[in-house]
Amino acid sequence: MERIHIEASTSYKVIIEEQALHHIVQYIQPLKSPRPTIIVSDDQVAPLYITRIKEQLEMAGYTVYTYIFPHGETEKNAHRLLDLVEYMAQKALTRKDLLIALGGGVVGDLAGFAAATYLRGIDYIQIPTSLLAAVDSSVGGKTAVNLSAGKNLWGAFKQPILVLCDPTTIKTLPAEEFANGCGEIIKYGMLGYPELLQDLQTNPLQQDDLPHIEAVIALCVKAKANIVSQDEHESGLRALLNFGHTFGHSIEQLSHFAIKHGMAVSIGMALMMRAAYQQGAIDHTELTAFLQLLTNHKLPIHTEFTATDLCHVALHDKKSQGNTITIIRPTKWGSCELLTIPHADLPHYVVKEV
Numbered sequence: 001m002e003r004i005h006i007e008a009s010t011s012y013k014v015i016i017e018e019q020a021l022h023h024i025v026q027y028i029q030p031l032k033s034p035r036p037t038i039i040v041s042d043d044q045v046a047p048l049y050i051t052r053i054k055e056q057l058e059m060a061g062y063t064v065y066t067y068i069f070p071h072g073e074t075e076k077n078a079h080r081l082l083d084l085v086e087y088m089a090q091k092a093l094t095r096k097d098l099l100i101a102l103g104g105g106v107v108g109d110l111a112g113f114a115a116a117t118y119l120r121g122i123d124y125i126q127i128p129t130s131l132l133a134a135v136d137s138s139v140g141g142k143t144a145v146n147l148s149a150g151k152n153l154w155g156a157f158k159q160p161i162l163v164l165c166d167p168t169t170i171k172t173l174p175a176e177e178f179a180n181g182c183g184e185i186i187k188y189g190m191l192g193y194p195e196l197l198q199d200l201q202t203n204p205l206q207q208d209d210l211p212h213i214e215a216v217i218a219l220c221v222k223a224k225a226n227i228v229s230q231d232e233h234e235s236g237l238r239a240l241l242n243f244g245h246t247f248g249h250s251i252e253q254l255s256h257f258a259i260k261h262g263m264a265v266s267i268g269m270a271l272m273m274r275a276a277y278q279q280g281a282i283d284h285t286e287l288t289a290f291l292q293l294l295t296n297h298k299l300p301i302h303t304e305f306t307a308t309d310l311c312h313v314a315l316h317d318k319k320s321q322g323n324t325i326t327i328i329r330p331t332k333w334g335s336c337e338l339l340t341i342p343h344a345d346l347p348h349y350v351v352k353e354v
């Protein structure tokens with residue numbers, strides 16, 4: 001069991017505890033006494049976990065509404081958001097009421113944005129059920145939906161009041177989704193945690209190794225907490241969490257979301273690591289070891305998209321300002337830096353082979 005404190009404009013705890021979903025009221029009630037509550041989830045997570053949560057809340061005196069939508073990244077859009085907030089209004093949820101996001105990053109980002117904006121903001125709790133959500137998306141308060149022009153272009157910073165992570169939910173995750181989570185985990189290794197890379201090299205993360213998964217979730221949440229507490233609204237430092245995302249977001253979008261977030265980030269990191277090798281920041285052994293780490297975790301390292309297309313989409317993402325874009329560049333094994341470069345230089349970082 002781990003309790004990690006997140007220091008931000010509103011502070012909260014991340015509880016990581018096996019079987020926490022069997023006694024959620026003990027964590028929720030001290031923060032929000034019984035009241036109308038909406039649980040937002042998708043159609044793959046809800047059948048597995050929503051009844052258990054709803055029943056416990058109802059037994060404790062909460063009035064529970066549920067909003068369940070089809071799973072997948074294409075649902076993280078403005079139409080779905082509008083449908084959700086219309087539903088919340090129909091149920092006459094008030095400012096004092098509560099929203100619970102139960103699911104992966106798609107549910108968390110969409111429901112978090114609804115919570116950020118409905119009645120100008122209501123409290124919400126993240127219950128991450130995917131590995132990716134546990135290590136990354138449930139923490140730090142970035143909420144958003146995608147627009148036609150790109151990923152997460154309509155969103156808000158809104159911290160949850162609690163993150164309740166039950167790592168046993170990882171057992172029911174499809175294998176491909178487990179790999180997606182590993183993409184973000186390996187990212188953290190390059191953000192000042194070479195010991196994490198070393199650990200995963202000698203002991204690749206396995207879906208049935210719960211103690212290892214728990215330890216890794218805790219490490220990633222602490223790493224994210226450290227960055228978010230220093231730069232909640234991404235004035236600078238927080239952009240490091242975008243390592244692999246400059247082209248990762250492009251790959252997701254160009255594939256019409258057939259390539260999932262963690263996989264796309266993996267390819268984005270591979271491109272950047274090859275560029276780092278070309279620039280002398282890492283040696284060939286380190287490059288090979290990093291790419292092997294990705295493939296050992298069933299993550300892709302190649303893309304068919306052209307440098308022109310990858311750069312075109314990237315230049316419309318949030319790290320582009322005027323004629324420059326801020327990229328996240330490896331400086332050595334286990335470490336990255338922010339670097340602002342002219343748009344014209346971005347294609348140099350699309351290194352598909354060395």
Ligand SMILES: NC(=O)c1ccc[n+]([C@@H]2O[C@H](COP(=O)([O-])OP(=O)(O)OC[C@H]3O[C@@H](n4cnc5c(N)ncnc54)[C@H](O)[C@@H]3O)[C@@H](O)[C@H]2O)c1
Binds near residue numbers: 048073129170
């Ligand atoms: N806000 C942030 O800081 C942040 C950080 C990283 C990623 N993201 C966003 O998160 C999204 C990706 O999140 P994701 O990978 O969790 O995707 P996701 O929410 O689509 O979940 C992946 C799939 O796994 C299923 N699933 C989730 N938990 C399950 C479980 N326990 N058992 C069985 N099935 C389960 C879901 O139904 C879905 O089909 C992207 O939109 C990405 O942009 C946001």
Ligand SMILES: O=C(O)C(=O)C[C@@H](O)[C@H](O)[C@H](O)COP(=O)(O)O
Binds near residue numbers: 151241
């Ligand atoms: O929390 C952050 O900050 C991150 O950048 C985490 C990323 O893993 C995540 O994918 C995030 O949603 C990307 O944010 P964006 O601002 O680049 O859309």
Ligand SMILES: [Zn+2]
Binds near residue numbers: 136245261265
């Ligand atoms: Zn990400």
